[in-house]
Amino acid sequence: MELKSNHPSPVLTDPIPINKSRLGIHSNLLSYPQSGASLSSGKYMTIPRKKPGKLDDVRSNGWLDAMKSSSPPRKKLIKGFNIEVSADDVDFAYYSWMIKYPSALKSFEKISKNAKNKKIAVFLDYDGTLSPIVDDPDRAFMSDAMRSAVRNVAKYFPTAIISGRSRDKVYELVGLTELYYAGSHGMDIKGPVSHTESDDHPNCIRSTDQEGKEVNLFQPAREFIPLIDEVFKTLVENTKDIKGAKVENHKFCASVHYRNVEEKNWPTIAQCVHDILKDYPRLRLTHGRKVLEIRPVIDWDKGKAVEFLLESLGLSDRDDVLPIYIGDDKTDEDAFKVLREGNRGYGILVSSLPKESNAFYSLRDPSEVKKFLKALVRWKKLEENSRRTTGK
Numbered sequence: 001m002e003l004k005s006n007h008p009s010p011v012l013t014d015p016i017p018i019n020k021s022r023l024g025i026h027s028n029l030l031s032y033p034q035s036g037a038s039l040s041s042g043k044y045m046t047i048p049r050k051k052p053g054k055l056d057d058v059r060s061n062g063w064l065d066a067m068k069s070s071s072p073p074r075k076k077l078i079k080g081f082n083i084e085v086s087a088d089d090v091d092f093a094y095y096s097w098m099i100k101y102p103s104a105l106k107s108f109e110k111i112s113k114n115a116k117n118k119k120i121a122v123f124l125d126y127d128g129t130l131s132p133i134v135d136d137p138d139r140a141f142m143s144d145a146m147r148s149a150v151r152n153v154a155k156y157f158p159t160a161i162i163s164g165r166s167r168d169k170v171y172e173l174v175g176l177t178e179l180y181y182a183g184s185h186g187m188d189i190k191g192p193v194s195h196t197e198s199d200d201h202p203n204c205i206r207s208t209d210q211e212g213k214e215v216n217l218f219q220p221a222r223e224f225i226p227l228i229d230e231v232f233k234t235l236v237e238n239t240k241d242i243k244g245a246k247v248e249n250h251k252f253c254a255s256v257h258y259r260n261v262e263e264k265n266w267p268t269i270a271q272c273v274h275d276i277l278k279d280y281p282r283l284r285l286t287h288g289r290k291v292l293e294i295r296p297v298i299d300w301d302k303g304k305a306v307e308f309l310l311e312s313l314g315l316s317d318r319d320d321v322l323p324i325y326i327g328d329d330k331t332d333e334d335a336f337k338v339l340r341e342g343n344r345g346y347g348i349l350v351s352s353l354p355k356e357s358n359a360f361y362s363l364r365d366p367s368e369v370k371k372f373l374k375a376l377v378r379w380k381k382l383e384e385n386s387r388r389t390t391g392k
Helices: 056-060 063-069 090-097 108-115 144-156 167-174 222-239 263-277 302-312 330-343 366-390
Strands: 076-078 083-085 119-124 159-162 180-183 188-192 204-208 214-218 246-249 254-257 283-288 291-296 321-327 346-350 361-363
Touching: 063 263, 063 283, 108 321, 108 366, 119 144, 119 302, 119 366, 144 159, 144 366, 159 302, 167 180, 167 188, 180 302, 188 302, 222 246, 222 254, 222 263, 222 283, 222 291, 263 283, 263 291, 283 330, 302 321, 302 330, 321 330, 330 346, 346 366, 361 366
Parallel strands: 119 159, 119 321, 159 180, 321 346, 346 361
Antiparallel strands: 076 083, 180 188, 188 214, 204 214, 246 254, 254 291, 283 291
């Protein structure tokens, strides 16, 4: 699939040239300028090449600041509103923030009005969106009521889960065959066979799903699997003495959770990850909610995954399509940005705390996500009944 150049994603840089043909990755996924310029957005951290010096590296390159920002203090200044948040006025701050990011529930009439006579496509993150954030990621289960709500949405709209977890793991947690799944932040997509350009992409593999239906597997970082396995094993070994640390292998990326690590030990775990990554210039670090994520240096993210799925579904470059993406994590911002550009659709941020976002709307927590999904289904049923009654 040739990605549209008018929807750029951040350019990732690496000073070490890579043989693209050996990697088997489409040329538009890689960009390695020799200048080694850093990203202006500050979203991704470049890996320093200097010799580490007893926790100096992780402090000087901003890793610790980024780790702390994923666990905001009880008192914080809201960018754009000049409001200081404390335990006593957090509700006031949140409602002030909602001026910029209004509730998708309270704005549902406006959303549904814009969706009239359009085909909606629904994209959902998993952790923090369909399930609560919990101390043990293995116990992040979605409720039966949420599963029912997602199942009903999929009856009326093309629906996909796009998660940082491995595709197999997120399917195991969701357990719905009627959905499309993208794991590893969109680097492992199981989508429909569309007989379009995307089907002929060198990283597409024809396969079958659990019901024997023909599907496409798209894996732009397939050549990185041995490298991720190697780093995963090293991370497990080198963090085993850090109490509370948990390392996961998501096939195309690895994550180091520090949610259960005492804050005084965060510099230790950051330096540990830093010392390992300095020997892997083709891997980079991104920050999630109390998690350090190690990912391949390719220009691919959740936003590109949304574009790929829309094209696979035959829904790209159409004025009669309204994509809706609901997520809570920093990695979801790439998808929000894609939908914001050209007003292509709606990003909905799930957050109980004020924070800057590329989303249009907000929902407070997974319980509000469930209400919104149910509202979508009710609206669609009413629209179909009205169409049958009026014949329009």
